[in-house]
Amino acid sequence: MGNRGMQDLIPLVNRLHDAFSAIGQSCNLDLPQIAVVGGQSAGKSSVLENFVGRDFLPRGSGIVTRRPLVLQLINATTEYAEFLHCKGKKITNFDEVRREIETETDRVTGANKGISSIPISLRVCSPNVLNLTLIDLPGITKVPVGDQPPDIEYQIRDMIMQFICRENCLILAVTPANMDLANSDALKLAKDVDPQGQRTIGVITKLDLMDEGTDAKDVLENRLLPLRRGYIGVVNRSQKDIEGKKDISAALAAERQFFLSHSAYRHMADHMGTPYLQRVLNQQLTNHIRDTLPAFRSQLQTQLLSLDKEAEEYRHMNPDDPSRKTKALMLIQHFGLDFEKRIEGSGDQVDTVELSGGAKINRIFHERFPFELVKMEFDEKELRREISYAIKNIHGIRTGLFTPDLAFEAIVKKQIVKLKGPCLKCVDMVVQELITTVRQCTNKLRTFPMLREETERIVTMYIRERERQAKDQVLLSIEIQLSYINTNHEDFIGFANAQQRNNQTSKKASAGNQVIRKGWLTINNISLMKGGSKDYWFLLTAESLSWRVSEKVWQ
Template sequence: MGELDARHVDSSSSRPSVTIGSSLIPVINKLQDILAQAGSELDVSLPQVAVVGSQSSGKSSVLEALVGRDFLPRGCDICTRRPLVLMLENRLPKPGDDRTEWGEFRHLPEKRFYDFSEIRAEIQAETEREAGLNKGVSDKQIRLKITSPNVLNMTLVDLPGITKVPVGDQPNDIEARIRKMVMTHISQQNCIILAVTPANSDLATSDALQMAREADPDGFRTIGVITKLDIMDRGTDARSFLLGKVIPLKLGYVGVVNRSQEDINKNRGIATALAYEEKFFNDHSVYRGLSDHCGIPQLARKLNEILEQHIRMVFPALKADLNSKMGTVLKELQTYGKPIESKMEQGVILLNILTQYCEAFAAMVDGKSQEMSTKELSGGARIHYILQSIFVKCLEEVDPCDDLTDDDIRMAIQNASGARNALFVPEVPFEFLVRRQIARLLDPSLQCLRFVYDELMKISHACEVTELQRFPVLRKHLDEVMVKFLRDGVEPAERMIGNLIEMEVDYINTSHPNFLGGNKAAELAMQLLKSPQGVTDAEGQTSQTSQTARTIRSGLLNGLLPNQGSRPQPNNENHVSSGTKAWIPSLFGSRTSAGEPMACRPFGEPSHSESMPSIIHLREPPSSLRPVQMTENKAVEIVVTKLLLRSYYDIVRKNIQDLVPKAIMHFLREPV
């Protein structure tokens, strides 16, 4: 270490380097610490040096030589598996200090490591905590600050070396991942790239120089480091590389000699390695004349000077950027108000916030908010629109007969008659059909509930309470409570709406004063059928002649009055001629007379003369039967059923239009 100390401090050529950047670089290091504490919220690119190279290119040896201590994990496989931010701080020892060098980790801020072997162990342990035990990599940084009188002020970032073949737990795309990690660091314009390439490899295929060229095409931010100059083949040298004749860089190249693995295994110190390096360059016929391009001390001075100049160049823009971000943070800080020191103050503030929030919510629902929009409906106006312009209007547009054909109604009437012909319009088909139509009102009612719930949720999110902006966590919990609170209201509202529909379905009140009734429906049906213009397509009728209308009217009267009509007598003197039938019109049924009733004939007695040659056989009834003939009486029954169905449906619809909005607002809005 004595030789390193002499080169860094006592030499007249290196003394100015100790003071170069002595004020600027420590400031940047402090900013690094502050930004590390702030996390990723402040995206500021600070000047630093990123060390790039392939695996086993000698990066770790270069960094240890710059520090002057052996502190990095070493091995044959990949060792650097997380970015290591290394902040070097030059500090002259004070009188009486017996410890002048130490390291501090950002994740262990209160602990100083005076033993550099413990620093190596902690780097290894922290790497394994994040990246695992089996060669995995991570982009989470390890931040280490080393204070020593033997270093120059600078910030270095040791990045994982490029590896081609995955080992251990490394994924198949390990090379692409490491390249992406490296490019993320060196693509920042305030980053100086230290591209490390071994001298015994082809410079044109160097991974470090290739990535540096991608991030810095003009080469203004790249310094080349040629390592392992002492193991090149005999008769070869790196003169053309160091002079920039192969791949030119604006900041030039520096050649260094690394400790070999044998030196590391035998615990040969950095000072011994630096002495060997100095002797190698002084004795070499080619490198003797390239002293400005050779040696770790020269690299340290060069990095310090370049970093200091770079900081001076970017400092004005960096200062403006920091001031802008600081102004933004200060404005945000002012919105948080004064600090809360006691639990009593916390309770008072919490109560005020909740009160203001509830008042703001109620004001938006009631249309009394100061933030009322003049461009569109908002708050409670949207809820009113949902209830009246969407829900009510939608129900008004529904025709209870729109999904019922005349055949459907005729089939329901005939099925309700059973094995006989009904004298009157049966109640069973009417109640069956009207219940089915009432049940259809459930879905739109529940949809209306969902729409109102969504609007109330939007209102809760839109409630702006200035004091609440100070507490984003409280705001989050308040939103969660509002969601639960409104959901708790949805369940009883759904039950109430379901009960309303079930009440209407379970009891058909034909005594309602607004219900049309059978007599009135029959009268209206006759009026509709009386005039050809009165018969609509919706009722499925065609124009009838006046004679047909009279026949239907007479049948309607006979059907409505049970004593009307005539029954044929067996001894009627006016026999009907052969092959004809006499019909007694009835609105809901008819009886035939054809001589002697069939009931008077003995069972099995043939109805024709004994001379008939054969028995007449009936055809088998089909498995599925539908009436195919529309009689005049059935047409009247269909019209009457539709009139009754529409009349009662309108009564129920008005009830639902009135009660469903009341139920929704009762269970969702009023508790809030």
């Protein structure tokens, strides 16, 4: 394929994007594309604006990108923008582009900061750009703000996953340099779907904001968390520059100067910066389309034959035929039965490749959850120090004769609170599996795309409601445990049977290298030090997952 033919590949896929956007998302083909992923304020918008050389994206606090934006950059002699939903209207004022994105977002999502997976398609023609198509996705967030839906984190994650889990999607993972790479939301999501790092391109922003004396040299040299396609560093305009309408061409010149003058990056300055990133993405997307096109063409032809066959059935169909409603109702019933079989077991088509449905939920409860609890092991030295501080703080200025009950309660409660994390994580994993199972079961509804979409929405919403209730119950249960500690429980060693337990411990100690010596007590290889005439010893055993408290009266 000649160079001219290679350059035609991206416009060809653009036309396919437009065609599929026009007919909706029901035509679920895996188009070669680049998805831009990153946390809120990671610098995604600035990178895209630097490509175009214009300010055209909405800005502000909270979730600004609330719908995927398919951004088609086309190298042309004149500069203008055009939206697919306003085809034929060429916009030369880029402030108007921003307003149109905001208006079109609100039209579908409402003004309550909700999100939607229906994309906005924007084409920008300019002499400053290379042929490139990117999908800008909402920034990953953790906490709902204002009147955002409470499950906004999961909604955004689900939407991003819809794009990046496709094998033909390259992932542009944007991470700011002033945060630890190990905590990068973008790289974490990319690793979930691309564990080998084969289709992930790393972009490190905000290199100029790193603490003095630190740099991202190891990351940019692809040594810290290696990706096959590597990392590219960029320096964006600051918020002050943006508000002051600093010229983007001046910002790009400043970026170039930053890399040339920085001792850590000088040797790789030619492989850093926004212009280089744009060239790399153009090349990688072109190569990616070339590599995937034969398989994509075959898939397209197969789907076309299938659609032709389906269209032939509809040509002789009466829309008022009651059998259609009957068929839709039967499909809904089949969906319910299929879901039940996948959760309860005994499905018609047993998956022999991986665990799914009820089996996966079973593993979450019986393997993952206990594993998360066992990981909660406490540091013995830290616990001993906390016990000592608790006792001293409760006695205050006085020198106490007895160990106060409040010290025991303070330490035990602090350990019980640690159960919240694993319990809530367990609920999250179960919910994720239920939603995955719903999507698998709705495949039979594909001949009724709107019915399928609405069924998925209603069932998922119902699961989310139950998720909130389940989490409330888990938290309530932990609050109950925190509010009252039953010292009459059989696992609690009180005065009455302290001597008996200590005798048993002494016997075990001689056999199992566990010793009691004056002033010290060793139980299950945990050593605890005496802190008064009567002392409580606290121990969480992973086997019983219950609090055991022993008391020793020292002579």
